[in-house]
Amino acid sequence: MVIGADGVRSKARELVLGYVDKPKSSGYAVFRAWFSNKDMIQDPRTKHFCENGDTFNGWIGPDVHFLFSTIKNGQDCCWVLTHKDDADIEESWSFPGKLEDVYKVIEDWDPICKAIVEKTPSIVDWKLVYRDPLPRWVSEHGRIALLGDSAHPFLPTSAQGATQAMEDGVVLAVCLKRGGKNGVPASVRAYQDIRYERVCAVQKTGETTRDLWHKADWEKVAKDPASIQMPREDWIFRFDAERNAEEVFSKIVEVN
Ligand SMILES: Cc1cc2nc3c(=O)[nH]c(=O)nc-3n(C[C@H](O)[C@H](O)[C@H](O)COP(=O)(O)OP(=O)(O)OC[C@H]3O[C@@H](n4cnc5c(N)ncnc54)[C@H](O)[C@@H]3O)c2cc1C
Incomplete structure (x- = not known):
């Protein structure tokens, strides 16, 4: 077999x-990022996330959530921002994203979210599809x-x-x-x-x-x-x- x-x-x-x-759009997308902690530990606002092992934190807003975690004993950082998205998924459902779009979603949020996102070198814009x-x-x-x-x-x-x-x-x-x-x-x-x-x-x-x-x-x-x-x-x-x-x-x- x-x-x-x-x-x-x-x-x-x-x-x-x-x-x-064919997959269908779920009406949501995730901005995703994975990067080293090197800039996070230079910033007094964010270094505590990486100094004492792995951490996991989440922020929830209206129809949106932001999860931030540190991995490999605080060495790497990873975040996902799941938000509403009605883009057409016919062409592609994963491509490089723009940080300006992330800032728009987290405008007026806890400033620590912006402090984390600012350290992010690049992101993926990943449409959530389902079947x-x-x-x-x-x-x-x-x-x-x-x-x-x-x-x-x-x-x-x-x-x-x-x-x-x-x-x-x-x-x-x-x-x-x-x-x-x-x-x-x-x-x-x-x-x-x-x-x-x-x-x-x-x-x-x-x-x-x-x-x-x-x-x-x-x-x-x-x-x-x-x-x-x-x-x-x-x-x-x-x-x-x-x-x-x-x-x-x-x-x-x-x-x-
Ligand atoms: C960001 C993220 C976070 C996740 N978090 C979790 C979690 O916390 N807990 C959890 O349980 N799951 C999680 N998942 C889901 C999990 O990763 C997948 O459900 C799981 O990997 C599925 O396993 P799979 O073996 O079916 O497929 P895959 O892991 O996708 O493996 C398929 C393999 O087939 C190979 N392949 C494809 N086409 C061909 C071909 N034509 N010929 C030869 N090889 C081929 C691919 O290269 C790949 O190696 C997460 C996924 C993502 C993306």
Whole structure:
């Protein structure tokens, strides 16, 4: 069998579906930057972000959020600014961005945001695209299976794309092992059936977390600051994909 794990711009996807599934604009874009801490540590307003190991900070405004983190023990800096964007995505959805556009979004914000952005040598303007869930991840004869982003791209606000790709890999391995060499197509279909609904539900969290931040009820947040934290839900984090696949495999193959 062939596993199409060729990422968000997958060519294998077309082989499985029989048509080109184009991404759609989500109505949002992310300005993204990654740079060394060298100018940050020269500035008394920003050096504390890099001096004592890694840090993670976020600022939320109306329909926009800015996340800044330091990585590699404070050596590198990274930020993302997710904001409304209606640009046409037909041509390209990732290209160099302009810092003036970032300044427009963060005008009147906490001045520390500008102090961070000023140190940024260059940015990427990355349109956030999404796809409706694919009708299937497995080819008609059960010999090609999509896995990871090629089957199900995630919005960054879910922070689950890589973990769900790994769960796919574990479940596919369990199914192939359980089905044996003579049962490959049935095992590959069982992989899709075991994974499909869970992945669609996790994909939705990309939208719900974005809306939690972008359409925040600030009176509620004032009473309960924890309500704005990134959700870490047990049904996602405490799930044992391998054990679950072992438990349900026989039943699913029987039904199919
Ligand atoms: C900024 C950012 C932050 C993220 N943060 C998180 C996070 O916090 N948590 C999380 O779980 N996920 C996160 N993700 C998502 C995660 O990176 C992806 O979901 C994950 O990498 C998908 O894995 P994949 O193996 O399906 O695809 P990829 O990692 O894209 O791998 C696909 C591979 O296939 C190769 N390839 C493509 N076409 C061909 C071809 N024709 N022939 C041969 N090789 C080919 C590519 O070069 C690539 O190596 C983040 C993504 C981004 C961009």
